[in-house]
Amino acid sequence: MSECFLINGKIDNAASQGGVASVDYNDTFVFDASGNLKKMSAGSLAAYRLQSGEGEIWVSGKLDVTPFEIELEFRKTGTARKWLENLIVRHVTRQLYLDGSLTVFVRTAEEGTGVLCADIPNTAAPSVSEWRKTYEL
Numbered sequence: 108m109s110e111c112f113l114i115n116g117k118i119d120n121a122a123s124q125g126g127v128a129s130v131d132y133n134d135t136f137v138f139d140a141s142g143n144l145k146k147m148s149a150g151s152l153a154a155y156r157l158q159s160g161e162g163e164i165w166v167s168g169k170l171d172v173t174p175f176e177i178e179l180e181f182r183k184t185g186t187a188r189k190w191l192e193n194l195i196v197r198h199v200t201r202q203l204y205l206d207g208s209l210t211v212f213v214r215t216a217e218e219g220t221g222v223l224c225a226d227i228p229n230t231a232a233p234s235v236s237e238w239r240k241t242y243e244l
Contacts, residue, residue: 108157109187110214116207118191130210134166136174138181144174157216162190168209170194171201187215 112119114130137145140160147155157163162181172180172194180193191213199205
């Protein structure tokens, strides 16, 4: 299980930010191992237990990424951190900035993965030009 948080413009682990319960989310989704996307209430998702190959995303604010793109990025990445980074790249490409009020929490259940975002030092989110230089094709 790995999880990652975008809060106050920084990608961080959820535990250091007080966990997912500390934010009021407007959109919550879960992807099951069969590839089905389900929109859920925050209350029901909080009690949902992820199985191997599943993921969840909680959004507070406007994430300018379609549900199809969220699923696409989930399917092609192996960790919560990479999934979140790819979603933020898509968002920033459209919005041209990263609003500090946008909060996104993602969690994935991977087989044989022991890397948690808690093991990665906190870093400020790069500027738009840095995101583009690094990720734009």
